[in-house]
Amino acid sequence: MRISKVNKMHNLSKNQQIIFDLIDKSSEPLKAYAILFNVQKKGIKAPLQVYRALDKLVEIGKIHKIESRNAFIACHNSSCQVAKATAFSICEICEKVTEISSAGLSKYLANFKDKDGMKYSKYNLEFFGLCKKCR
Amino acid sequence: MRISKVNKMHNLSKNQQIIFDLIDKSSEPLKAYAILFNVQKKGIKAPLQVYRALDKLVEIGKIHKIESRNAFIACHNSSCQVAKATAFSICEICEKVTEISSAGLSKYLANFKDKDGMKYSKYNLEFFGLCKKCR
DNA sequence: AATGTTTTGTTATATTATAACAATGTGTAA
DNA sequence: TTACACATTGTTATAATATAACAAAACATT
Ligand SMILES: [Zn+2]
Ligand SMILES: [Zn+2]
Ligand SMILES: [Zn+2]
Ligand SMILES: [Zn+2]
Numbered sequence: 001m002r003i004s005k006v007n008k009m010h011n012l013s014k015n016q017q018i019i020f021d022l023i024d025k026s027s028e029p030l031k032a033y034a035i036l037f038n039v040q041k042k043g044i045k046a047p048l049q050v051y052r053a054l055d056k057l058v059e060i061g062k063i064h065k066i067e068s069r070n071a072f073i074a075c076h077n078s079s080c081q082v083a084k085a086t087a088f089s090i091c092e093i094c095e096k097v098t099e100i101s102s103a104g105l106s107k108y109l110a111n112f113k114d115k116d117g118m119k120y121s122k123y124n125l126e127f128f129g130l131c132k133k134c135r
Numbered sequence: 136m137r138i139s140k141v142n143k144m145h146n147l148s149k150n151q152q153i154i155f156d157l158i159d160k161s162s163e164p165l166k167a168y169a170i171l172f173n174v175q176k177k178g179i180k181a182p183l184q185v186y187r188a189l190d191k192l193v194e195i196g197k198i199h200k201i202e203s204r205n206a207f208i209a210c211h212n213s214s215c216q217v218a219k220a221t222a223f224s225i226c227e228i229c230e231k232v233t234e235i236s237s238a239g240l241s242k243y244l245a246n247f248k249d250k251d252g253m254k255y256s257k258y259n260l261e262f263f264g265l266c267k268k269c270r
Numbered sequence: 271a272a273t274g275t276t277t278t279g280t281t282a283t284a285t286t287a288t289a290a291c292a293a294t295g296t297g298t299a300a
Numbered sequence: 301t302t303a304c305a306c307a308t309t310g311t312t313a314t315a316a317t318a319t320a321a322c323a324a325a326a327c328a329t330t
Contacts, residue, residue, distance in 0.1 A: 048289090056307095108243055115235075115237075123262045127249075129254075184280095188277095281322095285317075287316070289313085289315085294309070298304085300301100
């Protein structure tokens with residue numbers, strides 16, 4: 001059991017690192033083919049290479065998919081085990097997306113029970129409205 | 136001058152009615168091209184005809200889009216003005232989807248404020264887990 | 271009947287995502 | 301070290317999802 005194992009969850013492969021860096025630097029969610037276009041100069045030529053990296057990055061929680069937009073954003077809740085419990089606000093005018101980090105909200109949702117008493121530890125919540133600037 | 140006037144908000148056009156009926160009868164969310172296949176015998180031949188009807192049905196709240204699945208389900212909260220505030224549970228094994236109707240949840244989310252004090256009247260929440268049968 | 275609006279029909283195309291297969295690299299343990 | 305299991309890469313092709321653009325018909329209101 002060595003460092004590699006400990007940090008396995010943050011040990012990115014070459015393509016994963018390239019694509020994560022791009023998403024992480026971006027001020028807005030990026031779509032797969034926009035990513036592809038941007039990383040072609042780095043030798044990533046095919047959609048599948050992008051999608052594979054995206055899948056992995058989502059799986060390990062480094063990025064999230066904004067489902068309503070088919071776009072990807074870097075996780076900014078580095079503390080949380082949040083590949084599985086995400087919440088975002090989305091501006092319907094400028095499309096600005098912000099990851100919501102609210103202990104109250106995540107607690108409420110993690111404890112929410114449906115009619116059958118079922119609890120769900122995994123969820124995705126997307127709020128829509130107008131951001132400060134667009135209001 | 137017929138039924139049309141009274142039920143304006145639920146007065147569907149021919150294609151809208153055909154497609155709504157299909158979705159409403161279905162026990163599972165339907166994808167656009169599955170819908171297309173099913174209504175070709177009724178004269179709806181092109182994807183755009185399906186997507187236009189779907190857009191309208193979503194807009195008026197008769198159906199909802201399950202964003203993580205690119206599929207459509209009939210609204211079963213006939214009481215609520217809920218085109219804009221939806222919550223679902225999704226079984227990750229059998230893909231059963233159920234619309235959640237919880238006064239507590241919708242109240243909590245409608246009143247939720249982000250860090251900037253911003254409230255959002257529109258949201259979509261998707262819970263993931265295993266349904267009763269699959270547990 | 272005149273009008274503006276919504277809905278429809280149609281062809282073409284754009285966007286998003288996966289299948290299938292071969293090759294290479296990486297971590298682990300005998 | 302060597303061998304094995306496994307993850308990652310490269311590549312071509314194709315599937316699945318969604319919209320653009322334009323013309324015609326249906327519908328609602330006056
Ligand atoms: Zn996050
Ligand atoms: Zn905005
Ligand atoms: Zn509903
Ligand atoms: Zn199930």
